[in-house]
Amino acid sequence: MLRDITLGQYYQTDSVIHRLDPRVKLTATVCYIISLFIVDNIAGYLIAGLFLAMIIRLSKVPLKFMVRGMKSILFLLVIAVVFNLFLTPGEVVLTFWKLKITREGIRLACFMAIRLVFLIIGSSVMTLTTTPNNLTDGMEKLLGPLRHLKVPVHEISMMMSIALRFIPILLEETDKIMKAQIARGADFESGNLLKKAKSLVPLLVPLFISAFRRANDLAMAMEARCYRGGEHRTKMKPLIYQKRDRMAYGVLALYLAVCVAVGRILL
Amino acid sequence: MEIIEAKDLVFEYIRRDEEGNVEGITCALDHVSLDVKQGDFVAILGHNGSGKSTFAKHINAILYPTEGTVWVDGKDTSREENLWEIRQEAGMVFQNPDNQIIGQVVEEDVGFGPENLGVPTKEIWERVEESLKAVGMYEFRKHSPNKLSGGQKQRVSIAGVIAMHPKCIVLDEPTAMLDPNGRKEVIRAVRALNDVEEITIILITHYMEEIIYANKVFVMERGKIAMEGTPREIFSRVEELKALRLDVPQVTLLSHELRKSGLAIPEGILTCEELVEALGHVARG
Numbered sequence: 001m002l003r004d005i006t007l008g009q010y011y012q013t014d015s016v017i018h019r020l021d022p023r024v025k026l027t028a029t030v031c032y033i034i035s036l037f038i039v040d041n042i043a044g045y046l047i048a049g050l051f052l053a054m055i056i057r058l059s060k061v062p063l064k065f066m067v068r069g070m071k072s073i074l075f076l077l078v079i080a081v082v083f084n085l086f087l088t089p090g091e092v093v094l095t096f097w098k099l100k101i102t103r104e105g106i107r108l109a110c111f112m113a114i115r116l117v118f119l120i121i122g123s124s125v126m127t128l129t130t131t132p133n134n135l136t137d138g139m140e141k142l143l144g145p146l147r148h149l150k151v152p153v154h155e156i157s158m159m160m161s162i163a164l165r166f167i168p169i170l171l172e173e174t175d176k177i178m179k180a181q182i183a184r185g186a187d188f189e190s191g192n193l194l195k196k197a198k199s200l201v202p203l204l205v206p207l208f209i210s211a212f213r214r215a216n217d218l219a220m221a222m223e224a225r226c227y228r229g230g231e232h233r234t235k236m237k238p239l240i241y242q243k244r245d246r247m248a249y250g251v252l253a254l255y256l257a258v259c260v261a262v263g264r265i266l267l
Numbered sequence: 268m269e270i271i272e273a274k275d276l277v278f279e280y281i282r283r284d285e286e287g288n289v290e291g292i293t294c295a296l297d298h299v300s301l302d303v304k305q306g307d308f309v310a311i312l313g314h315n316g317s318g319k320s321t322f323a324k325h326i327n328a329i330l331y332p333t334e335g336t337v338w339v340d341g342k343d344t345s346r347e348e349n350l351w352e353i354r355q356e357a358g359m360v361f362q363n364p365d366n367q368i369i370g371q372v373v374e375e376d377v378g379f380g381p382e383n384l385g386v387p388t389k390e391i392w393e394r395v396e397e398s399l400k401a402v403g404m405y406e407f408r409k410h411s412p413n414k415l416s417g418g419q420k421q422r423v424s425i426a427g428v429i430a431m432h433p434k435c436i437v438l439d440e441p442t443a444m445l446d447p448n449g450r451k452e453v454i455r456a457v458r459a460l461n462d463v464e465e466i467t468i469i470l471i472t473h474y475m476e477e478i479i480y481a482n483k484v485f486v487m488e489r490g491k492i493a494m495e496g497t498p499r500e501i502f503s504r505v506e507e508l509k510a511l512r513l514d515v516p517q518v519t520l521l522s523h524e525l526r527k528s529g530l531a532i533p534e535g536i537l538t539c540e541e542l543v544e545a546l547g548h549v550a551r552g
Binding site: 132133161162164165168169214217218220221222223224225226227228232233234235236237238 | 327329351354355358359361363365366367368369370371372374375378379380381382383384385386387388391392395412413427428431
């Protein structure tokens, strides 16, 4: 059962957005998030919304996958809206008991909600259209210049991709150990939280030992295949900007310009 | 020409207690000398703890000799400057298929070795394609390794080594964790490499059935080479093999027993067909 877990939330299909260079998508996501905080009026949010709708349309990912990501932040969203609604000073519109709702409060609460929703949907477009592997590659390349500041960029991205590869294996192993212990009378289900946590100890110890053993084996196998860090290494799938990537950057720049123009200048 | 040459090889594991004091020394290899010729298919057989895996790790310069020398293609493995060349020339396949696959997609894993060697991108793709075809895994190139069977994973590992264009491949119990079908798959792939690509194979195993295809067999026991010869010569010494706690294949054992009870059957029968033929001779003549 644990085998079926899909990693990240990549949605397999073929679209322009899927084929874009991961660097473009990473940059675009960051720019989009920034744009959401630059914009300060309805017209600006309308443009941000239209832009997002266009990207979703192009990505061919069903909308319900985007909305799924919203569930996890629903609580945060409610809190942000409530606080903004009741705690913003200004012209009072409605009074409940001791709480006052102001005109500015309504405005801020709406904007905050829109911002958060767009932010989550915007970043899930990226994770839905990019494989985790591609994402680490893109990050390695984008953060490449940090190497000069002695940040081990290659090593970090190698660690991330190895972690991604081993998560399903370790999950399967957890499942196996659990079954073996249940078969010998271990109880993972009953009792209060503390008791449940305690019952996990005999599960975690063998899991850790086996993870270390695997790490040791893997390191040996990597060395046997001449791995010696990021230097002198070539790439089987190098990231090269295509025409579509340059166009995407163009569209992004245009979007940012319009956002700044509409959201800031034309109030 | 000798591709691998070991002379008076000694390797000691030093056991230490928690404070780091030496508790004892285990001699894993005890004056081992052997040669492997280019293009050979050599099998190294031995019980657990006989030193066969320790020997394998010397060929790939993962372990260095305590005494004696190993030369791979004329290069001394204990010299630092030879390290990467030796690891490229002598590829290694390990026991656990899960713990040696690095990529998340089959083709990326096969490309890992050439990437490390700094091979240009276009050539990496060519090498990946030819190595996956050599082990019959080309149609799985886009799959995730997690969804393959043990035998398939092990063939991917072999492809990953071939892609580095080695002169010899050391397989350290590649079939120990596989089911009988997976075992056959892997052995078939290894034989094809030896026949078609003429890569030297050093197969380390404790399954007797796997060594019948070898040109030469070494049997190890307690860090020493106990027996040496062709599979037929080795299998004709059934009593010695039993003393070394090795399982003789059933056909060989049966013909050995028949011979002991007086039938005129030659020693060292390896396959059912051979036994049938030998029995036919006995019946006719």
